[in-house]
Amino acid sequence: MKIAIRFAVLAGLVGFYFYAIAPMLFGVSQARDDAGKPMAESERKQMIQLLLARLDGFYLVPEKASEMRRVVEAAEAAGKYDHLTAGNQLANALTNDLRSVREDHHLTVEYKSIVLGPEEPPQGSKPDPGPDPGLLAAGGRAVAGVFRNYGVAEASVLDGNVGYLRLSGFSPSYLAAPKYASAMRKLHDTRAMIVDLRDNGGGYGAAGEVLASYFFDQRTRLNDTVYPREGVTVEGWTAEKLDGPRYGQQKPVYILTSRGTFSAAEDFAYALQQQKRALVVGESTRGGAHPVELFRLSDHFRVWVPTGWSHNVISNGNWDRTGVKPDLPMDASNALLRIQDRLAAQR
Structure with missing residues (x-):
C-alpha cells in the first residue's frame, strides 16, 4: 500500500479509535483455545515475521518498532513460543513482549478461532466509513449489534430536570449523528447534563467530535491527530452544523468515567475537560490515545498497530498511559448519585 493512499483515508476520515469494538463489529468471535491443532513452526515464524514487518512499516515510533523486533526475535530464538499451542496464548505472549x-494499550496481537477474511486495499482499517450503500446495508447492521441504538444506550431526564446521556460506545459518525440529534432534542431544556462513559470502551473518534459539538456555541478546537511518519497533523474541530439543537456552553456538564473508559471515550472526555467545558467525575481512565490500523497476519492472527497519537493544543499533550484524570475523583460506582446530590443541592 502506498503511504499517500493510506494517509488520504486517514486524513479524510480522521478520528479512528477502534480497538475496543472491532472484534464485535466485524462479527468475529473472541479467541478460544485450540490446543488440538497446534500451529506449525514454519507458519508461526512466517506470521511473526509479517507482524514485525507491519510494525517496522507502520508503528508510530520507528525506533521502538526496531526494539520490538529485537525482543520478539530473541524470544523466538530462545524457544519461548515453541510450546504455546493455543492461539490465544501465543497472541497474548506476543502482545506482552x-x-x-x-506500554501501549492499543498495540494488540489477536487470535481468532474462525478464519479471518482477506484484507482489502488499502490495507488497515478505515477510520470512519462514509454512508455508502454497502456499509448502510451491512456495516450499519453490524454496528447496531454491537452498540444498542448506535451507542446511545440511554437518554433520559432525571429528577431535578437533569439530562442523563449514557453512551456504550462511539459508532461511525454517520450512524451515530442522528441518534445524538434525537437525544439532544429530548435533553435540550434540562438545566445540567451528565454524560456517562463509565462502560464505554471506545469506537470512532469522529463521532465523539460530533457529540462534543453540541456543548459549544462556536467552532472550537478539540484534539488533533498527529501522524509522525507522514509528518502531518490533522486538526480536530467541532462541527459547524448539527442536526439537533445545541446544548450550548452555559449549562454545567459532568462526564462520568471509570478505569474501563478507553480510547474514543477518553478522547471526548479529555477534549471537554481541557476546554473547561465539563468536569470529569469518577476514576482515571485506561489511557489509550493512539489511532490504529488493523492488519491480517494469517488465517487466525491479526494485529492492531498504532500509527499516530492525539495532541491537545491546550495541554500540549494527551492522556496516553496516564488516563484522563478526574476533576472530582471518586469511586465510579458512586459517581452518578454523588453528582445528582451535588446538583440537587444547587437548586
Whole structure:
C-alpha cells in the first residue's frame, strides 16, 4: 500500500479509535483455545515475521518498532513460543513482549478461532466509513449489534430536570449523528447534563467530535491527530452544523468515567475537560490515545498497530498511559448519585 493512499483515508476520515469494538463489529468471535491443532513452526515464524514487518512499516515510533523486533526475535530464538499451542496464548505472549518495550494499550496481537477474511486495499482499517450503500446495508447492521441504538444506550431526564446521556460506545459518525440529534432534542431544556462513559470502551473518534459539538456555541478546537511518519497533523474541530439543537456552553456538564473508559471515550472526555467545558467525575481512565490500523497476519492472527497519537493544543499533550484524570475523583460506582446530590443541592 502506498503511504499517500493510506494517509488520504486517514486524513479524510480522521478520528479512528477502534480497538475496543472491532472484534464485535466485524462479527468475529473472541479467541478460544485450540490446543488440538497446534500451529506449525514454519507458519508461526512466517506470521511473526509479517507482524514485525507491519510494525517496522507502520508503528508510530520507528525506533521502538526496531526494539520490538529485537525482543520478539530473541524470544523466538530462545524457544519461548515453541510450546504455546493455543492461539490465544501465543497472541497474548506476543502482545506482552511488544508492550514490554513500550506500554501501549492499543498495540494488540489477536487470535481468532474462525478464519479471518482477506484484507482489502488499502490495507488497515478505515477510520470512519462514509454512508455508502454497502456499509448502510451491512456495516450499519453490524454496528447496531454491537452498540444498542448506535451507542446511545440511554437518554433520559432525571429528577431535578437533569439530562442523563449514557453512551456504550462511539459508532461511525454517520450512524451515530442522528441518534445524538434525537437525544439532544429530548435533553435540550434540562438545566445540567451528565454524560456517562463509565462502560464505554471506545469506537470512532469522529463521532465523539460530533457529540462534543453540541456543548459549544462556536467552532472550537478539540484534539488533533498527529501522524509522525507522514509528518502531518490533522486538526480536530467541532462541527459547524448539527442536526439537533445545541446544548450550548452555559449549562454545567459532568462526564462520568471509570478505569474501563478507553480510547474514543477518553478522547471526548479529555477534549471537554481541557476546554473547561465539563468536569470529569469518577476514576482515571485506561489511557489509550493512539489511532490504529488493523492488519491480517494469517488465517487466525491479526494485529492492531498504532500509527499516530492525539495532541491537545491546550495541554500540549494527551492522556496516553496516564488516563484522563478526574476533576472530582471518586469511586465510579458512586459517581452518578454523588453528582445528582451535588446538583440537587444547587437548586
